[in-house]
Amino acid sequence: MRNPSYRFVAAATAFALVIMGSSCNKALPATEQLPVLTPAGSDATAGSWRMIVLTGPTQIAVPPPAAVSDPSYQAELASIKSSQANLTTEQHTAIDYWNGGGVLRWNEILRELVARADLPPAPRPDGTYPVPDPNNPFADPQFPFGNPPYAARAYSYVSVAQFEALKVAWYYKFLYKRPSPFKVDSGITPLMPDSNVPSYPSEDAVVSAVNETLLKLLFPTSVDEITQKAAEHRQSALLSGRAAASDIAAGVALGRAVAAVFAARASSDGMKAAGGTAAQWQALADAATARGETPWLSQEIPPRPPMLPFFGKVKAWMMTPTDIVNERPAAPPSTSSSQMQQELAEVKHAVENLTRDQLATVYFWADGVSTPTPPGHWNAIAMPYLSNAKFSEVRTARALALLNMALHDAAVGCWDAKYAYFNPRPSQLDPSIKTVIGLPNFPSYTSGHSTFSAAAAEVLSYLFPSGASNFDAMKEEAALSRLYGGIHYRSDIEVGKDHGKRIAGYTVRFAQQDGAD
């Protein structure tokens, strides 16, 4: 008996080892696999592109740099040379990382900050919910709750501010025309690709300072990581021979000055009042009842206050408050109408008969808690297009500013509609409807995913016409995923898509005449 047993065990062990070897854990990417970004053009006229918030490039003063023959500048060059002779592995790794493009890397960092912050407060024992406190961000709940409207606003502030700051930087770069250190001194090795733009003020410093300043305000609990990344970004620009210390200092000053303008705007854009009060929440429900409709109810247990019911009053980028109201979709089907009964039945049928492919679609687009949210998902979708386009930093910043202005305005417009109608979710009207993803805690009409996705697809199709059919297909899939998930009616989706496309039209019309095309 023994021999066959041992042979069997030996064979089984060998088989197991083969399987184990083949299923060995691979290293999983925690950062975007970005190729080295070598800008194809310098966009020398970007200093004259139309501004969005600033009055013009000279609103921020940048003093002239010292001449390249100046001893102080020569000392800066000598310092770069000695540093390059003693580069550490960490410094090489950092340079490789930032070689993917500063604007793209900061977008990636921002998506991680959003995912980290994207958690709702836990209920107190008495069934109420605490509100995250910006003055005490590390408490439970941490500040902020990076939900989709908060995230849309955050992506847009950072993207628009760095775009404005880079237009200012480009203005001064081509005014002063100071070359990069590696062009002045052949003893300095270029460790980053030549961006073919003058180096004063440093675009890397501008981008790092705008992001550092605004991200610390938006995501204060990640302050250490933000500080470290910003310092690493600037140091990489210096060590790579792309920027001298005075190029970087001027860039940091410029970036901080522009960020201050945006921080001031953010402090008075209506966000502080977006959460509303208990009396205001009740008034929204009462108004729906007065219209003869069933008002939305939180289906969380204990019931949670609605998410940012007055985000629809937050300042938009390309739309006035009147535009927001004018573009508001018409009312949804009445909660007592036969159309609503049909749409309800469609949701129930969909969620009870999901195919595996449909379930995969639901999860691909779920973008629920602990994710970069739908606006972040569309930033991620833009990444390979931006990386492959080999834009200058200012043009990459323009693309992200356009995308995220449209996404923010979509959030404002969608939230305006949601709270104007206060329409219940399918699972509220028919409690037998169960969802295959978490149920968002705000009214149903219109679908945020549909509005965001249509707005993003519209802007990305303008920027990258060759990708238009792909963006359109993704938009359709993202929108329908919410019906499959059991959380939206078809009219939420169809009307949301139309709304998002109209909202993005404001941004696209701006882009068509900002001087960059």
Add this chain to the structure above:
Amino acid sequence: MKTGPRRSQWQMLASSLFLAFVCAPLYAQTIQDQIMIPRKTLFTGTVYSYDSWDHYWEGTLKRINGNIGTVTTQSVTWSGNYGITDRLDVIAMVPYVWTNTSQGVLHGQKGFQDLTLAAKFNFLEIPFTKGGRLRAIAVLSGGIPLTDYNPDFQPLSIGFASKQIATRLTLNFQANRGWFLNGSTAYTWRANVTLDRPYYFTENQLFLSNEVAMPNVFDYVVAAGYLKNGLMAQGSFWQQRTLGGGDIRRQDIPFVSNRMNFSKVGGLVMYPLPKLSGLAFRVTFGYTVDGRNVGQSTTISTGLMYTLHLEKSSRK
């Protein structure tokens, strides 16, 4: 089917089954225990298991959650255990699992979970002239998802959808009077899991991938009890440590690669049905006394196992 020669009680007792619980794959009593199936004998049967919890550990914070209320995981598992020789058994298990919540809007899941295949080898046996005998048993097992179920809906997913391989070593002292003592320990390797989404956040990091690295798992069980004349009763203590993975963050949902640890106490009674040759009834109980990123579950399972002899001239 029931005309086979009556076997010893010992053989019938060997039809021990599953200490099924919320974690996947459903854990097999057959894999953990000391019982070997004689040559050319098949023990097969079906076990129903009911597992529920309302308290759970969010990281190390114990809490309840109104949006799920009580989470219930039920399963029906078929198992087969065949003696190739007296010292080498092969085991197969197929569970069908369904989950639901008592509160909230989340949709329960159901489906066939993972196929487990195992080889169990009693490679050492030391008889003592007085008292009993000491045995050492090695088990090599593998698990593979039977269906393309979604592992990204914890805690309602029916499993982790991870291929895995485990090695286990069990030491058993069986006294002639019936008392026994077992110690068993295992290491489980788990393959990466693929999600339907392009990124996920865990361990304070956003991973830009649909693939999740699953930490490996270490566990041990100590059990003591009585096994004689067809009757088996045992009490056990079981600890699992997941060797990596992140905690559930405050008010976050659980994630497939979380560091899921637990300590459970359990009981088992096996009883050969009188007058029904070859049939044995089994019931188990389990309770989670401590944990991390798991529910504080109570598990009850019950089943019938049937002994089938595939060789006319039985060996002793």
